[in-house]
Every structure is written in C-alpha cells, then in structure tokens.
Amino acid sequence: MITLKDVAKLANVDVSTVSRAINNTSYVHPDTKLRILEAVSQLSYHPNLIEKGLRKGKRKTIGLVVPDMQLTIYNDLACIIEKNAVKNGYQVILCITNNDISNEKAGLQRLRDSFVDGIIIVGTGANNRLLRDIAVGGLPIIQLMRAQDKTLSSVGADYKQAATVATSCLIKQGCKKIGLLNGPKNLFPYERRLVGYQEQIRQAGLQEYICNLPTLKSQYYQFGYESTLSLIQQAKKLDGLLVATDTMGMGAIRQLKKQHYQIPEEIKIISLTGYSIGRYLETTLSSIELPLKQIGISALNLLFKNIAEKQIETEHKIYSVKLILRETC
Known part of the structure; x- marks a missing residue:
C-alpha cells in the first residue's frame, strides 16, 4: 500500500511537506507542490481519509x-x-x-x-x-x-442446489427436453446453476439446451424473449424451461404465448431466482425462493x-x- 513516505521519497521532500501540499494546510512552493502532485499521480496514491x-x-x-x-x-x-x-x-x-x-x-x-x-x-x-x-x-x-x-x-445462496432442485422437479414431471436460460457463466451464481443443471441432465441421459446471457449489461427481459425462441428451434419440442431470473421468465412467457404454447400443459417453467413480482404475473411463475x-x-x-x-x-x-x-x- 502506497504511503506518504513513498510519495515523499519520490518527490525528494519531507513527509510533512507532502502532507501540507496535499491538504493545503500551509504554503508550499509551487514547483515543490507540482513535483509532489506528479509523484502522487505516478504512484497512484490515495489519501487514507478513512x-x-x-x-x-x-x-x-x-x-x-x-x-x-x-x-x-x-x-x-x-x-x-x-x-x-x-x-x-x-x-x-x-x-x-x-x-x-x-x-x-x-x-x-x-x-x-x-x-x-x-x-x-x-x-x-x-x-x-x-x-x-x-x-x-x-x-x-x-x-x-x-x-x-x-x-x-x-x-x-446455494445456487447449485437451486438448479439441482428445479431441474429434478421438471424431470420428475416428465419433461424430456429442458432448456436453461442462464446469466454470464463467468459469474459465480450462474456458474453454479449451470453445474447443477448439467449434473441432473446428464444423470437423466437427456440433452442440454443452454443459452447464456452475453454480458451483464444485456437486457434480461429481451434476452428471455429472444433466447426462448432459439431454444424452441434447437429442441424442436421444448417441454421444460429454467430461467435465471423472473425478468427472463417474463420474456420467456411472452414468447411462448406468441408461439401458442400452453403453459404448463405443453411446457413447464421455473425461475431460479424468485422475486416478489413472480407471484403477481398473469401466469404466476414457479420459482426457487431465496431467503x-x-x-x-x-x-x-x-x-x-x-x-x-x-x-x-x-x-x-x-x-x-x-x-x-x-x-x-
């Protein structure tokens, strides 16, 4: 961690001079102050205000x-x-x-x-x-x-448990083609959900159908809407869907209704991150609730x-x- 002493050493002045220059508590020659500020910039020094x-x-x-x-x-x-x-x-x-x-x-x-x-x-x-x-x-x-x-x-939360429980539930209800709309897999929660989903799918001898959010700045609703169509096209007859968030789920439901899917008769959906809004949707969303x-x-x-x-x-x-x-x- 960079200190006042490091700045003083680089600027070739006393620590007290550095302190006066940074805090503007007393006069410091302009040339000396410029040298100190250059040292501060070079060392990326941040005064410990905390x-x-x-x-x-x-x-x-x-x-x-x-x-x-x-x-x-x-x-x-x-x-x-x-x-x-x-x-x-x-x-x-x-x-x-x-x-x-x-x-x-x-x-x-x-x-x-x-x-x-x-x-x-x-x-x-x-x-x-x-x-x-x-x-x-x-x-x-x-x-x-x-x-x-x-x-x-x-x-x-136990994100792997979330995906494990949800995927297992869909399998037990007879789903054979289960898709996952996930977030960026470089983020810990989404990486763990992916592991839980993949383990259950492989144990059941089923095929994976996965779409990952491109970046954190992507629109979750739009991603849910567009990627659900992509999974439908991949799986031909998608009958189960896991979504990373309720917002993705809202987009997915809109797309499924547009494609004339009957929910839950033809396809079942579970959100892996239940938010209070899920219970108030026109079609209330099954979800993994976090404490x-x-x-x-x-x-x-x-x-x-x-x-x-x-x-x-x-x-x-x-x-x-x-x-x-x-x-x-």
Missing part, C-alpha cells in the same frame, strides 16, 4: 453497491439492509452500477475516499483487485450474492463484526433455497 475519519470515531455509515434496483432481488435486499442498518444506528450510501465495470470502480473509489465504515457489494468480478486494495487498507468488504473473490468474505431476509441481515451482521474486530478470518455463508410451485409448473 483512517483519519476513524481517528475521530466511526461515522456509522456503510456503502451498499448493487447492480440494479428495477425488478430484481436487489431492491428487496437493499430495503432489508437499510432497514436493519438504521435499527443499529447506521446510515446507508447506495451506489447503483447497472453492472457497468467503470461505474462500479468509480463508486468504490468514492466510498473508499468517504467516511464509510464498510462496504457490502454485489460485484461484477472485474474490480477484485481494487476490492482487495480497499480491504487491505482497513475498510471491511462483504460480497453479497456474488462471491467473485475467495479472499473476501461473502454471503449468498433474502436471512441473507441481507447476515451480510450486515458480518460487516458489523468486521468493523468491530478489524482483523477476522474470511467467512463464506451459503443459505439453502426452496422451490415454490405456482401456475407455470
């Missing part, structure tokens, strides 16, 4: 970084985390990244340089190095739902533990899921 803030006492504020809030489980999780943070005397700063790597990086940098006591993040996996740097600098990090870095603590309240509160408590104890071992908490059958299955 450490300064903690010297004055905790700020009772946490950062929450999520990809989206519209028709996703992250809306529910954010509400759960904020409600329980407030109960514990904390405020929450929310950063919405839209699954954009640059937005996520900028949000993390702002939180690092702000007076927050810790961060809970649903990450893209592209800024793991920055997350590790922030954690090494003394700011606790908890990964929520997406355990992209094994060196950082995480809280999530969001437990997950959100657990992530928050783990963060509080990190804040209080400073140095603790990495923990990974995984919660079991439950299949709820509705009209699509």
Whole structure:
C-alpha cells in the first residue's frame, strides 16, 4: 500500500511537506507542490481519509453497491439492509452500477475516499483487485450474492442446489427436453446453476439446451424473449424451461404465448431466482425462493463484526433455497 513516505521519497521532500501540499494546510512552493502532485499521480496514491475519519470515531455509515434496483432481488435486499442498518444506528450510501465495470470502480473509489465504515457489494468480478486494495487498507468488504473473490468474505445462496432442485422437479414431471436460460457463466451464481443443471441432465441421459446471457449489461427481459425462441428451434419440442431470473421468465412467457404454447400443459417453467413480482404475473411463475431476509441481515451482521474486530478470518455463508410451485409448473 502506497504511503506518504513513498510519495515523499519520490518527490525528494519531507513527509510533512507532502502532507501540507496535499491538504493545503500551509504554503508550499509551487514547483515543490507540482513535483509532489506528479509523484502522487505516478504512484497512484490515495489519501487514507478513512483512517483519519476513524481517528475521530466511526461515522456509522456503510456503502451498499448493487447492480440494479428495477425488478430484481436487489431492491428487496437493499430495503432489508437499510432497514436493519438504521435499527443499529447506521446510515446507508447506495451506489447503483447497472453492472457497468467503470461505474462500479468509480463508486468504490468514492466510498473508499468517504467516511464509510464498510462496504457490502454485489460485484461484477472485474474490480477484485481494487476490492482487495480497499480491504487491505482497513475498510471491511462483504460480497453479497456474488462471491467473485475467495479472499473476501461473502454471503449468498446455494445456487447449485437451486438448479439441482428445479431441474429434478421438471424431470420428475416428465419433461424430456429442458432448456436453461442462464446469466454470464463467468459469474459465480450462474456458474453454479449451470453445474447443477448439467449434473441432473446428464444423470437423466437427456440433452442440454443452454443459452447464456452475453454480458451483464444485456437486457434480461429481451434476452428471455429472444433466447426462448432459439431454444424452441434447437429442441424442436421444448417441454421444460429454467430461467435465471423472473425478468427472463417474463420474456420467456411472452414468447411462448406468441408461439401458442400452453403453459404448463405443453411446457413447464421455473425461475431460479424468485422475486416478489413472480407471484403477481398473469401466469404466476414457479420459482426457487431465496431467503433474502436471512441473507441481507447476515451480510450486515458480518460487516458489523468486521468493523468491530478489524482483523477476522474470511467467512463464506451459503443459505439453502426452496422451490415454490405456482401456475407455470
């Protein structure tokens, strides 16, 4: 981790001079200040504002970084985390990244340089190095739902179990051609769902029919709508469908109705990430329900533990899921 001493050494000045130049607390010759700022830029030095803030006492504020809030489980999780943070005397700063790597990086940098006591993040996996740097600098990090870095603590669901239970259910109901609309397989939750699906399909001696979301920034509803047609064309007579999210499921249902499929008589559908909206659709969506309240509160408590104890071992908490059958299955 770069310190004031490193900047002072490169700029060939005293540490006190670097401090005065960065904080503008007293006069520093313009040429000297320019040399210091160039050293700061060259070394990518970031003033540890967190450490300064903690010297004055905790700020009772946490950062929450999520990809989206519209028709996703992250809306529910954010509400759960904020409600329980407030109960514990904390405020929450929310950063919405839209699954954009640059937005996520900028949000993390702002939180690092702000007076927050810790961060809970649903990450893209592209800024793991920055997350590790922030954690090494003394700011606790908890990964929520997406355990992209094994060196950082995480809280999530058993995604393999979700796909295993759902696929097994469709097989038991007589489905022979079961498709999977999945997210990007480089992300932990989708990778684990893929494993669960493939194991069940192979054990049953069936053929795989898979479409993976191209990128995190793709539109889930549109992907569900378009990729369902692709799976229908591949399988000829698709009779079972797993979708990664309820939003994908909404798109899939629209396409199936357009193709004059009868649900669930001709095809059965299960969402692998049940969101509250699924029960309110015209055709209510069968889904794997995640224990969001437990997950959100657990992530928050783990963060509080990190804040209080400073140095603790990495923990990974995984919660079991439950299949709820509705009209699509």
